[in-house]
Amino acid sequence: MNIPGKTERTGPVLFSGYKRGEAITKALSLSREDILFELKDSKLKGRGGAGFPTSTKWMLVAAAKGDKKYVICNADEGEPGTFKDRVLLMEYPELVFDGMVIAGYTMGASLGIVYLRGEYEYILKSLEDYLEEMRKDNLLGNNILGKGINFDIQIVLGSGAYVCGEETALIESLEGNRGEARNRPPYPVNTGFNGKPTSVNNVETFAAVCKIILNGGKWYCTFGTDKSTGSKLFSVSGDCEKPGVYELHWGAKISEVLDLVGAKHTKAVQVGGASGICIPKSQFNRTLAYEDASTGGSIIIFNESRNMIDVLKNFMEFFVEESCGQCTPCRIGNSKLLEGVELIEKGEFTFNYINKLKDLGRTMQVSAKCGLGQSSPNSFISILENFKDEVLNKSNGGRNGR
Amino acid sequence: MLTAEKNAMVEEIELLVAKYGKDRSALLSILHEIQKRYRYISEYAQQEVARMLDIHPVEVYSFISFFAFLNSEPKGRNLVRICKTISCDMVGKSAIVKTIERELGVEIGGTTKDNKFTVEYANCLGLCDQGPVMAINDRVYVKLTPEKAVKLLSEVK
Numbered sequence: 001m002n003i004p005g006k007t008e009r010t011g012p013v014l015f016s017g018y019k020r021g022e023a024i025t026k027a028l029s030l031s032r033e034d035i036l037f038e039l040k041d042s043k044l045k046g047r048g049g050a051g052f053p054t055s056t057k058w059m060l061v062a063a064a065k066g067d068k069k070y071v072i073c074n075a076d077e078g079e080p081g082t083f084k085d086r087v088l089l090m091e092y093p094e095l096v097f098d099g100m101v102i103a104g105y106t107m108g109a110s111l112g113i114v115y116l117r118g119e120y121e122y123i124l125k126s127l128e129d130y131l132e133e134m135r136k137d138n139l140l141g142n143n144i145l146g147k148g149i150n151f152d153i154q155i156v157l158g159s160g161a162y163v164c165g166e167e168t169a170l171i172e173s174l175e176g177n178r179g180e181a182r183n184r185p186p187y188p189v190n191t192g193f194n195g196k197p198t199s200v201n202n203v204e205t206f207a208a209v210c211k212i213i214l215n216g217g218k219w220y221c222t223f224g225t226d227k228s229t230g231s232k233l234f235s236v237s238g239d240c241e242k243p244g245v246y247e248l249h250w251g252a253k254i255s256e257v258l259d260l261v262g263a264k265h266t267k268a269v270q271v272g273g274a275s276g277i278c279i280p281k282s283q284f285n286r287t288l289a290y291e292d293a294s295t296g297g298s299i300i301i302f303n304e305s306r307n308m309i310d311v312l313k314n315f316m317e318f319f320v321e322e323s324c325g326q327c328t329p330c331r332i333g334n335s336k337l338l339e340g341v342e343l344i345e346k347g348e349f350t351f352n353y354i355n356k357l358k359d360l361g362r363t364m365q366v367s368a369k370c371g372l373g374q375s376s377p378n379s380f381i382s383i384l385e386n387f388k389d390e391v392l393n394k395s396n397g398g399r400n401g402r
Numbered sequence: 403m404l405t406a407e408k409n410a411m412v413e414e415i416e417l418l419v420a421k422y423g424k425d426r427s428a429l430l431s432i433l434h435e436i437q438k439r440y441r442y443i444s445e446y447a448q449q450e451v452a453r454m455l456d457i458h459p460v461e462v463y464s465f466i467s468f469f470a471f472l473n474s475e476p477k478g479r480n481l482v483r484i485c486k487t488i489s490c491d492m493v494g495k496s497a498i499v500k501t502i503e504r505e506l507g508v509e510i511g512g513t514t515k516d517n518k519f520t521v522e523y524a525n526c527l528g529l530c531d532q533g534p535v536m537a538i539n540d541r542v543y544v545k546l547t548p549e550k551a552v553k554l555l556s557e558v559k
Contacts, residue, residue, distance in 0.1 A: 077528055078525070078526060078528075079526070080487040080488055080489070080525075080526040080530070081487075081488065081489055081526070081530050082526075082528065082530075083528045083529060083530055083531060085528075086528050086529075117528070118434075118471045119524070119526075119527050119528055119537070120528065121540045122540055122541060122542060156430060156431055157430075157431070157434055158430075159430065159433075159434060159437075159469035159470065159471040159472050160469055160470030160471035160524075160525075161468065161469050161470060162525060173430055173469075174427055174430065175426060175427050176425075176426035176427050176428070176429030176430060176455075176457075176465065177426075177465070178464060178465055178468040179468060179469070180468075193427075194427065235530065235531070236531070237489040237530035237531050237533070238488075238489055238492060238530075239492070243489075243530070243531035243532075244531045245531070270488075274487075274488070300488060300489060300530075302492075306492070311488060314486075314487065314488045314491055315488065318487060318525055318526075321525060322525060324468070
């Protein structure tokens with residue numbers, strides 16, 4: 001494997017050093033309620049991008065009735081430009097798995113499932129070896145650390161479907177069905193995997209839980225902003241000198257990130273991957289936070305040499321391929337948006353039609369069944385609005401978003 | 403397929419069912435292993451899996467058709483997947499693809515005449531900071547140049 005080995009990373013929270021089992025030992029000495037209150041104090045929100053409060057999700061599962069409960073780690077990291085979960089799983093499995101054990105204890109689940117995307121199969125062996133070591137250390141399995149808690153983790157490989165990162169689609173595929181999102185409610189917290197209460201959390205969320213248990217929710221709130229507490233891993237790629245994974249406080253300005261990674265002559269930044277929004281130079285003072293430019297961590301940088309219509313076409317092609325096809329807004333909508341992009345590319349569009357397509361995009365945002373179709377028009381709308389001079393007014397001396 | 407081969411396959415599927423369970427939720431893992439072993443999931447294998455899990459064969463086929471990594475038709479002996487998503491696209495994915503197409507005499511999506519390679523595009527392989535990226539079977543290769551890509555392919559048996 002020619003992937004570079006463990007590099008020394010530093011960061012305020014997750015990349016600040018951790019010894020396997022530390023947080024489990026601490027957590028098992030606390031009551032379940034104490035853990036939930038600590039999480040509530042931390043104001044931790046889901047790190048996959050949707051930002052649902054973790055304490056609420058866990059409380060619902062803990063309170064739900066069921067003879068079995070499940071903890072699922074969503075490692076189906078498929079958003080273009082996102083690779084932080086790969087780094088966490090390869091270099092910091094202790095944080096992720098310890099977080100899962102704590103989740104299992106807190107919610108009364110006995111099985112954790114890591115849904116690892118098929119593209120990351122090469123990590124599987126090392127993760128399984130790692131779990132075996134945890135079992136030897138009595139951090140996993142029966143009667144963990146002699147506290148009478150039983151919890152085990154198994155890893156299931158996905159098979160190359162972006163939509164399976166959506167939690168209900170993920171659960172469907174685990175149950176042996178096509179990975180098509182379910183109607184909600186009922187929510188997985190009540191009716192999840194095999195109809196049992198299930199908590200689906202992002203890889204990074206579990207890692208953050210370990211740090212919160214060790215240092216307390218109040219401590220966690222000292223990082224980030226009031227509404228977006230703690231730190232976030234950002235996967236930075238595109239036109240810059242130092243692409244990679246960075247841990248930053250929530251609330252960092254986009255311009256600060258650009259300086260940090262050595263990005264020059266930047267024209268645009270795509271925040272949140274293909275399903276996110278494209279931000280022009282005039283808005284680089286915006287902050288990365290749930291309340292401003294929200295993201296699951298993907299930051300893609302474009303310099304002045306890039307043609308934004310090429311970028312948009314790449315995104316729309318991605319969605320046309322990855323739409324599961326069960327709901328019409330997403331299946332037809334994405335194809336129509338892609339056709340619109342191709343018309344613009346050929347210079348055969350009318351403004352009237354493009355405006356209709358933007359309306360279609362807004363309709364998709366409210367009518368698609370799951371997050372895929374609800375967020376796929378984001379890049380279409382934001383690129384056409386923020387870069388209209390370049391994309392639509394070429395002959396009028398467009399300002400190219402400068 | 404010879405009867406002996408069929409029987410061997412049935413035995414293997416039986417072992418997989420014993421390992422992952424008879425519940426339908428074992429389907430993803432069972433099919434993944436069959437795919438890995440045979441590089442595709444034949445009609446016969448689909449029927450056997452369906453029989454052992456007590457579901458309709460069409461449901462197995464439907465499942466397979468949903469996932470990019472599962473296929474019901476054989477592909478080449480080695481699967482080459484080149485990431486085409488934006489970050490790899492910006493650092494020269496097209497040059498890699500053109501070179502591979504020329505070198506192997508095959509268009510993207512196709513299989514070489516000797517059945518050695520099937521070349522496909524992949525959506526984001528999650529190595530956006532190290533592109534262009536290519537996967538050969540379940541191994542990934544980063545920071546490719548056209549020359550390096552060809553060298554890697556020539557080392558494949």
